Amino acid sequence: MRKRTAMETDPLEKHHQKTNNEVSEDDSESAEVKLHTDNLNVPRSNMDVSRSSSTSSLASSSQNDELVKNGNCPEETVSNDSEVMSGEIQKIPNRNLPAVNVPEKIILCIDLSEDPNYTPFKLGDGTKYAPLYMIKRVAEIFINSKNIINKSHEFALVVLQSDTVAWLRDFTNDPCDIISVLEDMSETQQGDTFDLSALFDVISDHVSLPQVSEPNATPPPFVVRVVLLYSRSHCVPKFVHGQESFSLLLSSDYFTVDILYIHEDPSEANKCEEIFSVLDDLDDRGFSYVLDVPRNTTKLHDNMAKLLGHPLQRPVQKVAYYKLELQEIR
Template identity: 30%
Template sequence: MEEDRTIVIEGGASRYALKPARINREDILFCVDVDAESTAEMKTTGTNGRPLIRLECVKQAIILFIYNKLAINPDHRFAFATLSKSAAWLKKDFTSNAESAVAALRGLSATKSSGRADLTLLFRVAAQEAKNSRAQNRILRVILIYCRSSVRPTHEWPISQKLFTLDVMYLHDKPSPDNCPQDVYDSLVDAVEHVSEYEGYIFESGQGVVRSVFKPMSILLSHPQQRCAQDDLDFPKSLAKKVPLDEAASAEDRHNGNNIQTISQ
């Protein structure tokens, strides 16, 4: 995007500066996978002494996201959909009212296994909502939380239509002969690249720990119009960069799991 940059000369040295640009308010559509795999237990215990399930952890992370996003700009708005065989509205009207958004979110519940996941309707709805958002000088983003380890999502969507930005958080089981999380992840990467207007992010975790949900959700607070490419993300910092050189090699060996190109083993 060289056209968005200018070169400023100061004392013989040059530096890049971004040209002033309007950053639009966001309409954010959360689409949460409610397949039976969303009830898989995590390694963290809830207040009732029982392990949290993925869906409850996701709800908590989204609630925190909503309050933090509204603290950044109270004019951002939220709506909610679910994904089983296809997408369906949970709360269609976008709202900046946190209590209303949270109330809708708490109505989420899991269903039985649906066997397939078609994203076509989700993309169709998002494209229409994106046009409505643009008419109000806003942009639309879809955040998909996907929980299936052996069902690759499909879609039929023309690559020429990039009207919104897609982010994905993928929670899955460990690879095994009975599932194919790497193939599922690759399909999700393809979907992000296929439909996203701005830089879309995708995160995955098969660790089953709460921080693997909350940490990516905090990164997704970033506005699509202000993002760097995901390959250029430089946080969290590797421990190897914070220890003496003679300890760097062993620290690097211990620091794994941040490479989004490979499913967690």
């Protein structure tokens, strides 16, 4: 199964900050780009893919494991980075669908499980917050931003508890409806396992996917997207009862799974790298965005902002580039 090309570009501008102090001590750089649009396509002639490097230790580790497995040396690959990326361009999947900002039915899947002895998120003024508080915060920003982009977008809410999944709120285009439910959520203990089968069974029971007679020419009435915020550092997710529901959903061009993995710093005492590898392998088509972030406030906001792009309009993750550059007009 293919491994996703790591993509951690320059930090984006923090999106809709509520306070001027909401900057982590690790990141004091000024932001360069805001994601205020669903259309993130960049003309390929303006894109220097060789600069698409990663600061994600999990993504880098996952890539290196794959390179070693294939008989390549990570150090040699770094020295030939431009050649590797040039080869990756040839592997870019192509979704031959109209790039139209049709309404999205977005299913926010929030993990309520709390890591034992978790490391809190720390703001620039020294204030510390629990991971779930920050997850709810960026989810709220995401919902409000998508609603500004297109009032027809709808949101549903699913929660991942210790070892169960619950559909809390059905689709609505009223952000306040979802946010009010978000505010009432609280942490649960972390279980030994998490069943991905249960998650996608619940989703399959609550969604219907559009059917289009001429998919290459006619936009669908809507698309369905799962945005999974997984936050366990010790519990590796797996399909306990099969992948039938997941495979059925993923067989549709109008269904996408995006993942933001929020975790502790990787160590021998946790399973962060193994968890990331499982999440990264969920969509072998290459259209999902799979991002990860440790306890870093700035990067948490940046990565959540990267999920604002519409799945029919954004580039695939391996060539997504978020820095604006001035060019001369001839």
